[in-house]
Amino acid sequence: MSTTDFSEMFSEDTRNFFRSPVRDIFKRVDLNKIYSFAGGYPSADTFPLDSFGEIMQRVLEREGASAFQYGATQGVTKLREAISRRYGVSVANVQITSSSQQGIDVCTRILIDPGDVILSFNPTYLGALQSFKSYRADVVGVSAKNNTEDFEQEWRKTIEKCMADGKRIKFLYAVADFQNPSGETISLEQRKMLVKLAAEYDFIIVEDAPYRELRYEGCDIATLYSLAPDRVVHLGSFSKIMAPGFRLGWIIANEQILDRIYVCKQSLDLCPPVFDQFVAEEFLSSGALDANLKKSVELYRSKRDLMIKTLKEEMPEKVTWTHPEGGLFLFLTLPEGFDSVKFYDKSLDAGVAYVAGQFFHTDGIGGKNTMRLNFSFMSHERIVEGIKLLGKLLNEVL
């Protein structure tokens, strides 16, 4: 152990760092020994190991040493081209990232000075809040529950309040499809409203879309990016459509913003992992990605349905939940007064992990009576067993 104390040496930023409670759960327990509804882990059954092995061999033979040399900071050209074709954008608008978490981080880095406002749906993705707060942004949340005509009213009121307080709004952060943690989706009308507000009040929208292609019912809704390509930075991820272990994502944005991100990325890590990018390109271009995605969607749909069915059977009457059209999560609301952070130790001792809703709240205190449940990671059988156990524990206290 260190005998020297450096606590006075750390930067101001670090005083705003906070640990992910999700990751700390994983440090405490063996994921395979408990019922884990906690993480955002894809099912290991969706990783096509044979296909990965064949593709790696092909990449080795075809690319040779160039797959192991330093690569371009923007990412491997072939992969940028493949993404450009898949999503109908110009190659010049595509930057590869070393994970979509890095996408969130670099956007925050290039845009935020301490005190600048980031508007966010509330609750929202914990990893985004970690990054935002580490840059000392003022994260202003708007309740995501508001699904009515006064959606515009609510956002406009929040924006006007920020401006009256003399604050600078830099961007709005949105997981438009199957939000984390609520699982809810922003409607087309609401998306149009958001880009209108962005233009009117001159801010950027960062659209985080890791779950977009995991849709189990209903129809695709236009991305925020497609509604305002000049003003929206779109973040994509290979973690949920391929595998998270590759740590690859992408950014689609206008060239002015990408140029700043390029220079930022030079000093962050020079370039994304090169061999992995060639593997992702081959996985995508060969059609293996779409074939695999189809199977993943079917698997996750059946898991979602099974979880909802089991919740209906096992949960106390006062508990409600969202019905997500896609993604990896649903969100439970328990009676007022219930404290899911307090309840967590009891639950984990009994063998069930979840993430308390409070951790996703921009103010760090709201949503005490909520919890996020993941339905992608565990097997059908263990989903049923885990929900039964959670239901039993909740029935004892509610």
Add this chain to the structure above:
Amino acid sequence: MSTTDFSEMFSEDTRNFFRSPVRDIFKRVDLNKIYSFAGGYPSADTFPLDSFGEIMQRVLEREGASAFQYGATQGVTKLREAISRRYGVSVANVQITSSSQQGIDVCTRILIDPGDVILSFNPTYLGALQSFKSYRADVVGVSAKNNTEDFEQEWRKTIEKCMADGKRIKFLYAVADFQNPSGETISLEQRKMLVKLAAEYDFIIVEDAPYRELRYEGCDIATLYSLAPDRVVHLGSFSKIMAPGFRLGWIIANEQILDRIYVCKQSLDLCPPVFDQFVAEEFLSSGALDANLKKSVELYRSKRDLMIKTLKEEMPEKVTWTHPEGGLFLFLTLPEGFDSVKFYDKSLDAGVAYVAGQFFHTDGIGGKNTMRLNFSFMSHERIVEGIKLLGKLLNEVL
């Protein structure tokens, strides 16, 4: 192209971003068509493709799906253990990074507030300067040429001046072995002096050691870390002992500092690439790394010797160069008045790339009459041809 201008939206940090001139050279030209002494690229001949292929198959079979799932933020345990054994440190003191550039970046992030001082040998690694300046550090350089007894005097004077100016020195950055760009090595006496000064004036040392195991003559010198494990953060890299395309490095440091880095890394990119970490572990633990390193050292020694021999034959009399005991670079000094930035376009037009020494200077203006030459990347034949051509061009102007 964007029609909206966001230039007023960017953070203060971005005003201090600067592009790497090295990477911009690579954007302009095809590396295989010119004589490139510019980058810090290893030779592609040192990438054991067959071995990588076999190891990947073994990892696929042995680790299965877990090689593609999210991993621990600190890195895969097996790889941390392998590094811990190799370098004789505790596993708790090892953090895996997504490139050693990321190691530089996170150290700067957790330690530097705008205006804080980073002490540095001058000239120094450009990628470190990029990161330091992006956090608005005050980088104070000390000439690396000073190899005499007044080494201590020089550093002490610099430190005292910073303190008299009321500045806070956070850390000293040093590439102790085969410095980039000079190729020179800091002696044991000088290392002892540096850690003494660090303790006396209470600052940290960040020891960047990407080339340490590429030694072609002489004996290993104790790392700064081994002289003061509490106060030194040691950065390692797989880029030069395995291949840069994996983007993997490591940090060895005390637990208090690693804990901040852990939380920082959660918001940066969650975890390093997982499959790649298992491949690096197997490459290291199977002995393939050491066998390959031995071959790389022989190859690079012969290239260094050939370059020095050719320089002697081809350079104008007034040109001198360093004799590095290891690493990838040697450093040329041309007569006063020569401007290697100005000369660069002429040189590139003729087909020879180098990096002007000025770019490595902490003040961005010193070292006009210097240039860095890489001897690892090109074949023996092309090294001779390239130096002949550069000699011819220099003879025309000197």
